[in-house]
Amino acid sequence: MKKVRILKKLKALLTENLHINPARNPIHIRLEEDNIVMEGIVERVAYKKKALLCAMGLEGVKGVVDRLRVKPAKKMGDKEIKNHIIDAITEEPALDASTIEVEVKDGVVDLEGKVPSLSHKRLCGVFAWWVPGSTDVINSLIVDPPEEDSPEELEDAIRIVLEKDRLVDASKIGVAVDENWVVTLTGAVNSDAESLAAEDDAWYVWGVNDVINKIEIVK
Numbered sequence: 001m002k003k004v005r006i007l008k009k010l011k012a013l014l015t016e017n018l019h020i021n022p023a024r025n026p027i028h029i030r031l032e033e034d035n036i037v038m039e040g041i042v043e044r045v046a047y048k049k050k051a052l053l054c055a056m057g058l059e060g061v062k063g064v065v066d067r068l069r070v071k072p073a074k075k076m077g078d079k080e081i082k083n084h085i086i087d088a089i090t091e092e093p094a095l096d097a098s099t100i101e102v103e104v105k106d107g108v109v110d111l112e113g114k115v116p117s118l119s120h121k122r123l124c125g126v127f128a129w130w131v132p133g134s135t136d137v138i139n140s141l142i143v144d145p146p147e148e149d150s151p152e153e154l155e156d157a158i159r160i161v162l163e164k165d166r167l168v169d170a171s172k173i174g175v176a177v178d179e180n181w182v183v184t185l186t187g188a189v190n191s192d193a194e195s196l197a198a199e200d201d202a203w204y205v206w207g208v209n210d211v212i213n214k215i216e217i218v219k
Contacts, residue, residue: 003031006060010036013054020047027051027068034060039067044196045129045203046211048136053210069107069135076133078104085109085134088127095120100141102128107135114144122157122206126164129204139206149207151177158183158205167197173215175202181209188216 010029018025025047027040036055042048048068055064076084082104090097100113109128115121125139147153155177162170174186183202189195195215202211 002060006031006036006058010055010058013058014051017054018047018050029055032065034062035065036061036063037065037067041069041071041135043071045070045200049203049208050210072107072133072135074132076107076131078107081107081109081131081133084131085128088130089124092123092127095124100124104134107133109134109137110140111138112140114142116144118143118147118149118153118207119157119160122154123160125206126161126201126204130165137204151179151181154181154183154205154207158202158208161201161205162198165197165201168194168201173198181207182212183208183210184212184214186214188218190217190219192217 007029014027020042025040025042027038027042030037036058038051038055042051048070051068052064052066055061082102085102086097089095089100099115100111103110103112111124111128115124121139121141121143124141125137128134128137155175158175158177159170162168162173162175169189172187172189176184176186185198185202189198195213195217198215199211199213202208
């Protein structure tokens with residue numbers, strides 16, 4: 001009975017919070033020993049992250065097993081995805097590709113190795129997400145020496161990412177991060193596509209708990 005109640009509650013939360021087409025974003029959920037297992041393919045990283053947040057906030061749930069994948073913008077093989085990520089890291093002057101290991105299996109990217117700062121770790125993760133064939137990114141990079149994180153550090157990283165994204169005019173977008181690692185985006189852009197690109201960029205950054213998109217569209 002408890003199992004049925006939890007799953008019913010989660011389905012209601014997903015419907016209420018995601019506002020997505022279930023046929024185009026199929027999310028399958030089940031309960032295994034008080035852990036929620038979530039599987040499926042969704043159209044945007046925001047849907048994946050928000051679905052996981054819904055599950056994590058449920059009472060009586062020990063943990064969440066994430067098997068959700070983001071639908072790739074382009075069909076690519078694992079080797080091609082890996083090469084694109086390595087190229088992006090190599091071309092970034094702030095990064096040292098020799099300390100970073102990239103593995104890809106079925107579109108899921110795993111980043112391992114060492115980087116000198118949290119900003120480097122976050123930037124590597126975003127580069128991996130930006131490859132159109134990537135379906136998920138596991139950022140296991142170690143910051144050495146260890147660095148204390150903060151909302152200000154996260155805010156700076158998001159600004160850097162927005163400035164590097166050719167689909168976004170970063171000068172028109174405001175970024176704020178609160179003590180709960182919730183990001184609020186403000187400003188005005190020329191299209192829905194640019195607004196969604198900025199929102200996705202924020203979600204791509206490691207450590208973000210939620211993204212509130214208040215960007216206005218001015219056409």
